[in-house]
Amino acid sequence: MPKIDFRQIFNESFGMVRHLLRWIPLACYVGIAAGTASAILLASLTYATNLRESHIWLILLLAPMGWLMGLMYRHFGKSVEGGNNLILEQIHNPKDVIPFRMTPLILIGTFLTHVFGGSAGREGTAVQTGASLADQLTRPLRLSPQNRRILLMTGVSAGFGSVFGTPLAGGVFGMEVLAIGAIGYDAIAPCFLAAFVGDLVTRAWEPVIPGIRHTVYTVSEVPSLNxxxxxxxxxxxxxxxxxxxxxxxxxxxxxxxxxxxxxxxxxxxxxxxxxxxxxxxxxxxxxxxxxxxxxxxxxxxxxxxxxxxxxxxxxxxxxxxxxxxxxxxxxxxxxxxxxxxxxxxxxxxxxxxxxxxxxxxxxxxxxxxxxxxxxxxxxxxxxxxxxxxxxxxxxxxxxxxxxxxxxxxxxxxxxxxxx
Amino acid sequence: MPKIDFRQIFNESFGMVRHLLRWIPLACYVGIAAGTASAILLASLTYATNLRESHIWLILLLAPMGWLMGLMYRHFGKSVEGGNNLILEQIHNPKDVIPFRMTPLILIGTFLTHVFGGSAGREGTAVQTGASLADQLTRPLRLSPQNRRILLMTGVSAGFGSVFGTPLAGGVFGMEVLAIGAIGYDAIAPCFLAAFVGDLVTRAWEPVIPGIRHTVYTVSEVPSLNxxxxxxxxxxxxxxxxxxxxxxxxxxxxxxxxxxxxxxxxxxxxxxxxxxxxxxxxxxxxxxxxxxxxxxxxxxxxxxxxxxxxxxxxxxxxxxxxxxxxxxxxxxxxxxxxxxxxxxxxxxxxxxxxxxxxxxxxxxxxxxxxxxxxxxxxxxxxxxxxxxxxxxxxxxxxxxxxxxxxxxxxxxxxxxxxx
CATH class of the missing domain: 1.10.3080.10 (Clc chloride channel)
Incomplete structure (x- = not known):
């Protein structure tokens, strides 16, 4: 009779269950934190946009506001100025925990930029809040550099997936953005889980906080390929x-x-x-x-x-x-x-x-x-x-x-x- | 004034154009060859299935037919017996060109398996025809091992994409199947192009050869995620x-x-x-x-x-x-x-x-x-x-x-x- 090694099957499955038992709670935390931050970000940007459009003179204050924001980052934000690049650097070469202050600073900075008429986006903000909130677990849980790397990737995925309402793109983005020309799968489950949870959490805030709704874009006609x-x-x-x-x-x-x-x-x-x-x-x-x-x-x-x-x-x-x-x-x-x-x-x-x-x-x-x-x-x-x-x-x-x-x-x- | 190095932009674009000028014709050839082979495979399987279902006694001949097929591979197919694994091995460690005979042998073998009632599929066949037809270019064009590797990947993508009518899955499959846990992008353009061309070519044969049509599967209800x-x-x-x-x-x-x-x-x-x-x-x-x-x-x-x-x-x-x-x-x-x-x-x-x-x-x-x-x-x-x-x-x-x-x-x- 052909023999199948059921013990090996059990061992492989057991190893995977252990991996997931670690990552399911971590990815859920990251998803909840990043999804909430994205909800706040989306709502604040809706508010900022409405404010600017009803008070056009605010744009006259963009330069002085830039000065204040620069001072804010100079005094409180030296360690988090790198933004998205700081996160990528820490994923490649894990050294210092990303300070919590990255989250409030980038949320305030983004809000001010949008109120006073700068032309900018939001994924950088969502990725930074996601990763810095994720990284707060590193010290209490004494994560190894390898696990911290995965944790930061989940933060990137959760931030991206939740701010755009696209969890599949978010899951892959966290793995794909690290390097040009290759992608590794070691963080695939945590990244996708965090992106799904993040997206659900942002949507769950919709009835509570006004101004979160994701925009719908419609491609009305797709010809057949030839x-x-x-x-x-x-x-x-x-x-x-x-x-x-x-x-x-x-x-x-x-x-x-x-x-x-x-x-x-x-x-x-x-x-x-x-x-x-x-x-x-x-x-x-x-x-x-x-x-x-x-x-x-x-x-x-x-x-x-x-x-x-x-x-x-x-x-x-x-x-x-x-x-x-x-x-x-x-x-x-x-x-x-x-x-x-x-x-x-x-x-x-x-x-x-x-x-x-x-x-x-x-x-x-x-x-x-x-x-x-x-x-x-x-x-x-x-x-x-x-x-x-x-x-x-x-x-x-x-x-x-x-x-x-x-x-x-x-x-x-x-x-x-x-x- | 901020300076942008337009010469470097030109050089990067020029390098890419050169890369594509090599791969567009190669990927198109692979797509046409693999797409045609997939069309023949699909038509032959429709024919085999109809034949078996209208002549149930054919199943009684499965064992003797297996013997004939075994003899055929023993006498003519020693070098191509490895099938899909042979292709993966050649991609990882390019040595010997995959003989053209892989294509007719696997098409005949698959046809016989299906006529006489074996339980089997078709992607292995499509991947093998795609890769072996692709590899026929290696000697005439004196491709380097690195380029031969990409060529074989395009064959895998074109075979897979055309036989199932799913070019996006085909494009990624050729890159993803090589290894567990990682994916490289160096063949991304040739793989996708070959998969698209292969799919178009298989569909183009539909009015000419009966029995090619792809099956439609309908997921009728998708609840919202929670x-x-x-x-x-x-x-x-x-x-x-x-x-x-x-x-x-x-x-x-x-x-x-x-x-x-x-x-x-x-x-x-x-x-x-x-x-x-x-x-x-x-x-x-x-x-x-x-x-x-x-x-x-x-x-x-x-x-x-x-x-x-x-x-x-x-x-x-x-x-x-x-x-x-x-x-x-x-x-x-x-x-x-x-x-x-x-x-x-x-x-x-x-x-x-x-x-x-x-x-x-x-x-x-x-x-x-x-x-x-x-x-x-x-x-x-x-x-x-x-x-x-x-x-x-x-x-x-x-x-x-x-x-x-x-x-x-x-x-x-x-x-x-x-x-």
Whole structure:
């Protein structure tokens, strides 16, 4: 009779059960903490956006507010200034626990940036709150460096999954963002569990805290794939990737110029704030207001109306100035804006439906800038439906390939070259 | 002014264009070759199934046919007997080009297995035709070992994506199946391109060759996620994983027992053929016929009717006997059968919709046995829609975690332990 080693089967299962008994409570804690932080973040951004739009003069205060925020980070936030890069560095090379203060500082910084009209996003904030709240367990539980690494990855996944309402993309993002060109599965269960719990928790806060609801984007038409449409999607993907590279490099170039020219960190956002304010009121608030803050209404519009072709460029510049000079917030929602409006613009030269191109751009510019093609493809399927998945995958992969090796996170390692 | 190094941007883009100029024609060739082979395979299996079902006595010839097939492989197929494992070995450690004869031999072997009533699948066949047809380019183009490795991966992706009509799952499968616990992106563009082209080519043959059409499976109800449903999905996932492990181990145990007891390779399928024939007619054709061949009608039924709880076990045993004794074909469609019927059976004890459990089992038992949780999740979204994606991901990841470190492909490397 054929023999099956049931003892080995038992041992393997037992090892896995032990692994999960450790990680299920930890991932649930991380999910609850990160999901709650994301709920607070989303609600605060809704409030900030409403406040700014009903008191336009607030934008005049962007420069002085930048100064205050710079002072705040200079006095209390030196240890957490690195933001997302600090988290990636700690995952690669675990040393110091990320201070709890990262959470309130980044929440306040992001809120101020959005109230006073900076152009920024939220995933950076969610990832930072998720990871810093997760890391608070490291000392009490005396986690080994290896386990701390997994814990930080769960924080990234939970933050990302909960702030966008896309747990599958969140689960993969936490594993994929660490390095270019490779992904390891050792944290797969904790990352996904934390992302699912985080998403549920953020949604559970919806009836309690006003202003949390996730936006719905609709790709209204997906043609069937053929050689022609694959080719069109590929061309769009290459262009999305080049713009992703341009965004990352412009932001880095502004940041390094600031570092070179302005020694006092708290004065850098003053310059950025002045540039944004002068641009907004110089050109006219009516024409520029849509580039401030998250810009959700314009992202939604990109899926169903024709927008000016230069929208993506304007958003790119204003976001690079805002973030490059030290304001707080994420890159990803601006990347969604840049991608969706660029897809909308491309629909006049690429014969694919404009809502599909907007959806492809939405995820693909992000895929190229963050070097996360699989998380972005999953995000497209979660947000726009499975039918859009193939087009999104083509655009995300080509954008990833053409965005170069320096994405928005400079602490991301290059595990293997893209070509 | 901030400086952006446009020369470096140009260089990076140029490197990528050069990479793609090499791989676009190669991946297209692989896609066309593998897609055509998959079309022939699908049509031949439809023909084989119809033939067997209208001439039940053919099953009596399974043992002698096994002997003939064994002789055929002994005389002409020594170099390609390794099948899928041979391909994985060549990807890990590129040495000898895979002979072209792998393609006709595996197509004929699979056809004979299905005509005479063996229980087997088709992905193994598609992967082998894809990779061996791809590898024919290695010598004429004098590809380096590194490029040959990528070429073989494109063959795997194209074969898998085209035979199931799921290019996203195919693209990831070619990268994910090589090793447990890690995935590299160096072949991402060629793998996805070949999978897309392969899928298009198989579909393009549909009007020309009868019997190619892909089956549609319908998950009719997906409840919203909450703590309870996540828990249910997790329990199901663990059970799917244990059954995946049981399948892999039973098949390996039968194969190693055969190797120990029966020295002449061509006599092993005779034993398997006799076992299957005696079982089928001993219990009665009416009760057992659904376990023979691919078993597509039963897989479809698992999504909408209540099936006997033992269906999955019967299919597991018959497939392990068929493949473990040396008949040809794949493991994956039987794994879909085992998973879908097991999910159907679980619906009497797990309070989730039975069509959802069938869909989860369909992909999750495969995810556990092949150690490909991401490809399987994408497959679920491609086949059942994005709504089922979260449940499929939970089931696939837990199945992957609980299926141990010895999947159906023993040439798969363990890159990092699962726990």
């Amino acid at each position: 050689v022609r449409t694959i080719l069109y999607a590929s061309i769009a993907g290459v262009l999305f990737g080049l713009v992703a590279m341009l965004f990352a490099r412009t932001t880095h170039a502004i940041a390094s110029t600031m570092r070179r020219l302005i020694h006092r960190t708290e004065l850098r956002p003053v310059v950025g704030g002045l540039l944004v304010t002068v641009t907004v009121f110089g050109i006219g608030y009516a024409h520029t207001s849509k580039y401030l803050g998250l810009g959700i209404p314009t992202i939604v519009a990109a899926f169903h109306t024709h927008l000016p072709f230069y929208d993506f460029a304007a958003k790119l510049v204003l976001t690079a100035v805002t973030l490059g000079t030290g304001f707080k917030g994420g890159e990803v929602t601006p990347l969604f804006f840049i991608g969706a409006t660029m897809g909308n613009a491309l629909s006049s030269i690429i014969p694919l439906p404009s809502s599909l191109l907007a959806g492809m751009g939405f995820v693909a510019v992000f895929a190229g800038a963050a070097n996360t093609p699989l998380a972005s493809t999953l995000m497209a399927m979660e947000l726009f439906g499975a039918e859009a998945g193939a087009y999104a995958a083509i655009a995300c992969i080509l954008s990833y390939l053409f965005s170069g090796h320096n994405g928005i996170y400079h602490a991301q390692r290059v595990q293997s070259s893209k070509y | 703590v309870r449903t996540i828990l249910y999905a997790s329990i199901a996932g663990v059970l799917f994983g244990l059954v995946a492990m049981l399948f892999a181990r039973t098949t390996h145990a039968i194969a190693s027992t055969m190797r120990r007891l029966i020295h002449r390779t061509e006599l092993r399928p005779v034993v398997g053929g006799l076992l299957v024939t005696v079982t089928v007619f001993g219990i009665g054709y009416a009760h057992t016929s659904k376990y023979l061949g691919l078993g597509i009608p039963t897989i479809v039924a698992a999504f909408h009717t209540h099936l006997p709880f033992y269906d999955f076990a019967a299919k597991l045993v018959l497939t392990a006997v068929t493949l473990g004794t040396g008949f040809k074909g794949g493991e994956v469609t039987p794994l879909f059968f085992i998973g879908a019927t097991m999910g159907n059976a679980l619906s009497s004890i797990i309070p989730l919709p039975s069509s959802l459990l069938a869909g989860m089992g369909f992909v999750a038992v495969f995810a556990g046995a092949a150690n490909t949780p991401l490809a399987s999740t994408l497959m679920a979204m491609e086949l059942f829609g994005a709504e089922a994606g979260a449940y499929a991901a939970i089931a696939c990841i837990l199945s992957y975690l609980f299926s141990g470190h010895n999947g159906i492909y023993h040439a798969q490397r363990v890159q990092s332990s699962k726990y």
